[in-house]
Amino acid sequence: MSVTKASADLAEQFSRALHELGVVKPQSVIGLAVSGGGDSIAMMHMAARAVDPKRLRAVSVDHGLRPEASTEIALVVGQAQELGIAHTALGWDWDRKGNLQGAARQGRWAAMHDWAAQTGIDALLIGHTEDDQLETLLMRLARGSGIDGLTAMARVDLRDGLRVGRPLLGFARDALRDWLRAEQIGWCDDPSNDDPRFDRVRARQMYAQLETLGLTRKRLLQTIDHMQAAQRSLRVAARDFARLHVRQDAGDLIFDPVALDLSKDDAPRRVMAAAISWVASRTYKPRFESLIARVEQLRKGQKVTLAGCVLLPLRGGGARILREAAATLPYTRPTGCTLASMGIRWDQRWHLDGPVKDGLRVQALGDAGLRDCPDWRQCAMPQVSLLASPSVWLGDRLIAAPLAGLSNGWSAQIVADFHSGAFGIED
Ligand SMILES: Nc1ncnc2c1ncn2[C@@H]1O[C@H](COP(=O)(O)OP(=O)(O)OP(=O)(O)O)[C@@H](O)[C@H]1O
Incomplete structure (x- = not known):
């Protein structure tokens, strides 16, 4: 196969992998974490071919x-500019606490x-690449x-309310380096990636030895697949258990x-x-x-x-x-929000935009009391409307924006149905 053909194939494979993650939706804005290392540089270039660069935002942390x-960051800035991707550099101050990495x-x-x-x-x-996945395992x-x-890293997960995607999990680090060379794209090698003081580096070295015992890449990946299947079944069992033994109250x-127990x-x-x-x-x-151990204390009648x-x-x-005790935590609430917890006054008008998945229920509060609207699109509440300029987002599930003024005494809240995907065990 010619170098150009192989190169185009890898970029196409990436595009497929990216779209299969399900995080690229019409109008969505996609962030790219780019350190300047080969993997994230390759990801940025391939993403710019798979998605309109105007919808991409790159970020690097120094x-x-x-x-x-x-x-390294200057290299990312230059390349992002050439690709037409907006870039932000962020800093970090170490308070000298804990282990450095x-x-x-x-x-x-x-x-x-x-x-x-x-x-x-x-x-x-x-x-993160396939190599990172094996090292994690x-x-x-x-x-x-x-x-x-042992499921290692998920292709997509929700971390503190932010959807994180790993489109390179099926790509070997060497293949990405070959692609960059063929495309004549430069990257930086971070010397700490070879520093044996770090667990990940030792895992990489250990892996090279394990391969000689027949513990191949393919077999390790198979184990991860088995673990992921087992995890899915356990989540279903947990959801059924929650239905029987846990309920929401106010x-x-x-x-x-x-x-x-x-x-x-x-x-x-x-x-x-x-x-x-x-x-x-x-x-x-x-x-x-x-x-x-903590729940044992609780069972003995202690507050935990x-x-x-x-x-x-x-x-x-x-x-x-x-x-309510947790409501003051400085995190965006991914699900289970009330408008109040998002900083929106209950007496403001508001609207929803974007796909509201199972488990998010719109409730309308009016003089007549609380009303459930199982499908918010059908909701009789007069303030619910679609609008294209969101101002508050919650994962990729829901976007709500406050609008000025309120007529006829209605207010509203969004609640998550505890027994469904919103709760996280069906993710
Ligand atoms: N300083 C950083 N700024 C932005 N993103 C980062 C930074 N460090 C790591 N990342 C993100 O986390 C991923 C995994 O981190 P890791 O430390 O394994 O990567 P790396 O060796 O620094 O760089 P790369 O994976 O790009 O070769 C990176 O691919 C990148 O997406």
């Missing part, structure tokens, strides 16, 4: 830790998350991870006594972790042993705080997770 970082990752994520919220990004693409094995950990979640079965643990994520509006991935959520024991043996 951690201020390496002198070369500013050169972990702190840098967290700081980078927080900076990009804020940037995405302010820029109106519908989904952020990250340049090995690192998780080394930590004794369970099924969720926005709080009520767990019956059976739902607090986390020690034996996967479903209650999964439901509790999902509930806490939902209430706190941020991703909560507990070590199950520590979750079980977990990931910023308050859990109160109930007299009959169950528990209540308070929604």
Whole structure:
């Protein structure tokens, strides 16, 4: 195959992979996290061929830790400009707490998350490759991870309310480098990617040795597939369990006594972790042993705080997770929002735009009390209308914008149906 043909094939394969993620929708604005390394540089160039560059926004974070970082970002700025992609450079200050790599990752994520919220990004693409996926699997094995950990990275997930897509997960790092060379596109190699002090680098070296034992790329990827299938089944079981044992009460979640027995079965643990994520509006991935220990305290009648959520024991043996106590957390609420929690006054007019998935229910509050509108498009509430200029977004599910004035005494709230996708266990 000629170099040009192979190159075009890879770009086309990328375009397919990107569209299969389901995050590119008409009018959506897509963010690209570009460090200047080969993977994310390739992602930026291929994305510019797959999507109108005017709908792309690139972002680079300078951690201020390496002198070369500013050169790397300058390279990204130049290439983004040539491609017609708007670019933003963000900084980060290390408070010298915690391990450097972990702190840098967290700081980078927080900076990009804020940037995405302010820029109106519908989904952020990250340049993780198949190699990163295998390294993740090995690192998780080394930590004794369970099924969720061994699924490695998802192609799409919702992190703290922001949709994150990984279109390169099916691409080998070497193939991307070959593509860049064939296209004569430059990139930077970060020397810390070869520094054996870092877990990921050692995982990469270990992987090279494991291959000689027959533990091939293909087999490891197969294991990830099996784990992902198992995870899907467990989520369905957890959803069914939640239907039976958890209910909403005035926005709080009520767990019956059976739902607090986390020690034996996967479903209650999964439901509790999902509930806490939902209430706190941020991703909560507990070590199950520590979750079980905390819930044991709760079962003994003690109040517990977990990931910023308050859990109160109930007299009959169950528990209540308070929604309001978590409402002050500085996170965009991905689902389960009331307009008030999004900073919109209840007495303002508002409208919805975009696909409202299962599980988001519009309720209209008027003199006649609370009314459910199962399909918001059919909702009789007079203020609901479609408009193309969103000002508040929630993941990619819902966009609401306040409008001035209100007639005839109606107000409204958006609530998430606890038993459905909005809760996160069906994602
Ligand atoms: N400083 C950064 N600024 C913006 N995005 C970043 C930054 N560091 C990492 N990322 C994003 O996270 C992905 C994975 O990070 P990782 O540290 O594995 O990548 P890298 O080796 O720095 O660069 P690349 O993956 O582009 O070769 C990157 O592909 C990129 O999308």
